[in-house]
Amino acid sequence: MTRSPSLKRPLIVYPLVFHFLTLLASFSILIAVALRIDSGGPYTDERIIPIIADAVARDAAGGLSIVMTPELADLRTEATDLWFVAEDDGGASVVFGTVPENYASLLGRLSDLSYAQLRDRVAPYDLAAVIRRENTDIGALTILGHGALSELGFMVVFATNTIILPIFVLLTLTSLVVTPWIVRRSLAGVSRIAREAEEIDANSRGRRLSEAYVPQEIAPLVRAVNDALRRLDDGYERQQRFIASASHELRTPIAVLASKVDAADSKTVRALALDVQRIATMTEQLLDLHRLENNRHDVAIDLAEVGRRVVGDLAPLVIANGGSISLEVVDNEPCIGDVAALERVLVNLVQNAIDHGGTNVVVRVLGAALEVEDDGPGIPPTERERVFEPFHRLRPRATGSGLGLNLVQEVMDQHGGRVEILDAPSGGTVFRVDLGAV
Structure with a gap:
């Protein structure tokens, strides 16, 4: 990668070289004049x-x-x-x-x-x-x-000793000390806005770079960056409004369609229930993404309690599919986060284990981390990063919306945690989400 040119270097080096050459030329001219004026003897x-x-x-x-x-x-x-x-x-x-x-x-x-x-x-x-x-x-x-x-000539020595040499030394020392100081002080505002820019991410929408401390020559660039940030914020808001509106608009007709399909007797019509359920799940997950980015409330969380609620809610679904689900609390540490978002993470991981894993699911609390283990076929190492992409499926005809694991990744990014995929002793998969202790 090409190294970016330095702004400080030319601002410091070029004036110093110019000052030195100017002083040297002045020194030579004064000596020449002194030699011409000095017509006396030794x-x-x-x-x-x-x-x-x-x-x-x-x-x-x-x-x-x-x-x-x-x-x-x-x-x-x-x-x-x-x-x-x-x-x-x-x-x-x-x-x-x-x-x-x-x-x-x-x-x-x-x-x-x-x-x-x-x-x-x-x-x-x-x-x-x-x-x-x-x-x-x-x-x-x-x-x-x-x-x-x-x-x-006496005039040469006199001018050199009393005028030229002291001025030359003084100006040289002044240039060496003052010029870098002036340049660093003048560009301090640039360093400040660089630090401000490093702090801007997807979670700090609405922030702008300060124009109060930058030189006038840099101010147009700062204003252009702020305008770009403003346009990005506007586009993001429009996208969020669209997702929220589309999800809400889809919820009612999907619910009506689902009730009609459930009431039908035809095998063909009942087969559509899976597709309707997939659309309903996708809509809920789109709403979850919207709620996560706009209505986050961090509080102290008891992960063991979160695990008990989710396992209790999903146990009937797992048992109905012929499987089993259990909760193991190995260690429990307090952590900070959004309870609703973390419950949704655990729900999505359990649903993912039911849809793509085996019949037995274990939810495990390990301090400030949660694990969901299944006994399914596992996930190849080459696919472990791609499964978090939106709408990515290991098997094209698999059930699910393709947004569940993406939502898990988004929640963990929002909380500053991490999610990783491990191999289970049974050959299945272990999803581990780690929030970090308080």
């Missing part, structure tokens, strides 16, 4: 500032001194023209290397500055320097220094 790599700050210490007199740390030694090896000035807020300062005369006016006033990139457009770029305020263990220091130079 700039001083700001990574020298933390190295310098770690190398500045205080002496016993409270002044500043320089400690040759391994990092500072490596930096000096890399940048042989390294120089810097470190100054605290109190005016104390320390100098390393040869500071160009151009910066002499800044000495003693560095603490008034916080950040600057000073660039030199003429080789060897010995005037390129960086000013940055740094918090250290000995207090805040303002450092002016020259060391390792970077050939990459």
Whole structure:
């Protein structure tokens, strides 16, 4: 079976891919613009500032001194023209290397500055320097220094570090978190109506899917489904009215016909009595189906009492046909259901045993289950599902309406129970209906 396409996946993946490509394009454009704007020379790599700050210490007199740390030694090896000035807020300062005369006016006033990139457009770029305020263990220091130079344009690095990269990371994380959340929240109404639809069956006619929580784009589909449910309900009601009307209309003429046939002396006419009885039984069973679907009343049921009533009512019929019927109560458990419907189930199973089984019928109560056993020829395994179909008969000329076992199946479906066919020890058939205990 072809797998249904996902709606959430494109709603999440496509926007994320689009956002990523858009950000990447914006990143590239900004770098290109920065490269075009940036016409200055190399700039001083700001990574020298933390190295310098770690190398500045205080002496016993409270002044500043320089400690040759391994990092500072490596930096000096890399940048042989390294120089810097470190100054605290109190005016104390320390100098390393040869500071160009151009910066002499800044000495003693560095603490008034916080950040600057000073660039030199003429080789060897010995005037390129960086000013940055740094918090250290000995207090805040303002450092002016020259060391390792970077050939990459300053505007590119500045734009990347301060604008592009933070925005790129923020938007990417936001898209990864917010987009799936928005999609799931937007489609929550769809999941809700899906759960509502799963609860709709033949016993919940009149129910409709809620349109209050679905997106506007899905609402037309929900309305179309509700219209379809409404049409199905209307068709079902028309069918039920027809069955009820037809059954009631047939009952009276059938009763009149049956009385006339019973009063007749002719063998031919009396032979028609079986056909009349079959029509009468079919009419009653159609009415039973109608009553089951429209007038169900669930109460606590004593299956042993149900068995006693049915066996008592049908015993004369079984004996008149030369058979026997008995009741065995092995165990009795309370259960919930419609008494009239369950009595009809037991009546139909006993009548089925009389019509198609042998001469001896046993009704057995097993907790919340009922069994009807006969000593007839049995039912082949290949036919055990089909016997519950309407008007299906194992033998074409068999008596009965063909609706009895179908009614049994319908009642058990209505009660959430099950019906199964087993082999009897005598070779006959055992019909077991199980309601489940309360």
